[in-house]
Amino acid sequence: MSQSETPLTSRREFLKQGGQLAAVSALAGIALPHVHAAESHTIQVGLVGAGGRGTGAAADALSTANLGPIKLVAMADVFEDKLNRSYESLKKKCGDQFDVPPERKFLGFDGYKKVMDCLKPGDVVISATPLAFRGLHLEYAIQKGLHAFMEKPLTSDGPSTRKLFQLADEADKKKLKVGVGLMIRHCRGRQELYKRIKAGQIGEITMMRAYRMHPGVGTVFSKPKPADTAEVPFQIRHFHAFLWASGGLFSDFNIHQIDETCWMKNAWPVKAHGIGGRHYRGDCIDQNFDNYAVEYTFPDGTKLFFGSRCVQGAYSEFASFVHGTRGSAVVSTAAHTPGKVRIYRGHNMEKQKPIWAFPQPEKSPYPLEWQDLITAIRKNQPYNEVKRGAIASLVTSMGRMAAHTGQVITYEQMLNSDHEFAPNVDKLTMDGPAPVAPGADGKYPIPEPGIKKTREY
Numbered sequence: 001m002s003q004s005e006t007p008l009t010s011r012r013e014f015l016k017q018g019g020q021l022a023a024v025s026a027l028a029g030i031a032l033p034h035v036h037a038a039e040s041h042t043i044q045v046g047l048v049g050a051g052g053r054g055t056g057a058a059a060d061a062l063s064t065a066n067l068g069p070i071k072l073v074a075m076a077d078v079f080e081d082k083l084n085r086s087y088e089s090l091k092k093k094c095g096d097q098f099d100v101p102p103e104r105k106f107l108g109f110d111g112y113k114k115v116m117d118c119l120k121p122g123d124v125v126i127s128a129t130p131l132a133f134r135g136l137h138l139e140y141a142i143q144k145g146l147h148a149f150m151e152k153p154l155t156s157d158g159p160s161t162r163k164l165f166q167l168a169d170e171a172d173k174k175k176l177k178v179g180v181g182l183m184i185r186h187c188r189g190r191q192e193l194y195k196r197i198k199a200g201q202i203g204e205i206t207m208m209r210a211y212r213m214h215p216g217v218g219t220v221f222s223k224p225k226p227a228d229t230a231e232v233p234f235q236i237r238h239f240h241a242f243l244w245a246s247g248g249l250f251s252d253f254n255i256h257q258i259d260e261t262c263w264m265k266n267a268w269p270v271k272a273h274g275i276g277g278r279h280y281r282g283d284c285i286d287q288n289f290d291n292y293a294v295e296y297t298f299p300d301g302t303k304l305f306f307g308s309r310c311v312q313g314a315y316s317e318f319a320s321f322v323h324g325t326r327g328s329a330v331v332s333t334a335a336h337t338p339g340k341v342r343i344y345r346g347h348n349m350e351k352q353k354p355i356w357a358f359p360q361p362e363k364s365p366y367p368l369e370w371q372d373l374i375t376a377i378r379k380n381q382p383y384n385e386v387k388r389g390a391i392a393s394l395v396t397s398m399g400r401m402a403a404h405t406g407q408v409i410t411y412e413q414m415l416n417s418d419h420e421f422a423p424n425v426d427k428l429t430m431d432g433p434a435p436v437a438p439g440a441d442g443k444y445p446i447p448e449p450g451i452k453k454t455r456e457y
Helices: 008-017 052-062 080-097 111-117 131-144 158-173 188-198 231-237 248-265 365-379 386-405 411-416
Strands: 043-048 070-077 105-107 124-127 147-150 178-180 205-214 271-277 291-297 303-310 317-324 328-332 342-344
Touching (some): 043 111, 043 365, 052 070, 052 080, 052 124, 070 080, 080 105, 131 147, 147 365, 158 386, 158 411, 178 365, 178 386, 188 248, 188 328, 188 365, 248 291, 248 303, 248 386, 271 386, 386 411
Parallel strands (some): 043 070, 147 178
Antiparallel strands (some): 271 291, 291 303
16 A cells, blocks of 8 residues: 555544644744755665664665665664664665765764754654654654654654654644654555455455464563663663563564554554463563453454464464455465465465465565655655554554553553653663663562553553
């Protein structure tokens, strides 16, 4: 589905039902030029967050050279080792498109400003840090007249989602283009599947199900913070362990499949009912549950059943399915790419052949999302994925909160929640206090379903 085909009307109507958003953005009075890059002009790219995702996004951005000249000119991170590793990798891979001299490598929490100050209106900044910094980065990008690409998830709580809704409107006013790293939406196979489902090839959708089950990630969760390491850098480096930095494993991993099934349904759920728990944890210090099961309900009563598990040695599955009155469809087979989407006449997929399947091999959606964004920038076409990305993040958090509190959580409750996980993210320093603090035993606060009913910790 192209950007122009995104069903924004129904989403806006849904949001209106969810309540009024908080007042005018602080940027409302700032006059900025309407900027775009002509096809013959060089687009400069700045990277903020030089981990694996940021490095990959920068490389994918530069892969759009067939659309016009583009180069990477500035980079920033809070960790010198990550910055240097990414720098050397991109320098080796990208050749003449890499134009980052040592003086345009920036360390520290103000690095995002220094990177964007190297760019001109109409250039692009990549925000690939932990999600708590998304609003901060987008606000400055809008102020500077820059287009942006933000990695997913965008938010982990209601207050930061409301802020992004406001910033999305500000970006539209300035005719800035913003992409969000939900790359499945740019997969050509899934786009065709969406059209076929919408055309009625599997009938009316009656139920959806999705699974993200695999071994646990990393060993940090069972190791306390080293005595010689400050709290803030420890939490940022191990962001999967902390809800403020990533939304936890639930949000960071599962948003793709929750988003792709909502896309196929062409709707967002209105409530979530979930359960989850921790097992065999020993001295683990993180805030995550090991398994989650969430039942999402859509406005027409249709259900999405989502299961997530990070347990070593347990059965693994990474797939999404849609069931209808006339057949069924596979949205994801075993990974984000290749999707290998297909449609079946019935529901017993293991015992029949598909009646349609997208031709293989298929193109990866990672560079395709950049092709779409850069095309919109060069042709000055409307392109703003922020609201959709923020809603997908909020809906994912809605399921996570349902499991963490043991309550049924509605869209309105999640959106209007006053629990902001990192309200002072703009004031973080490497040696200052962190958004969450450990107890005397070195462990961080965890959800207590049925006890903490309105907050996740």
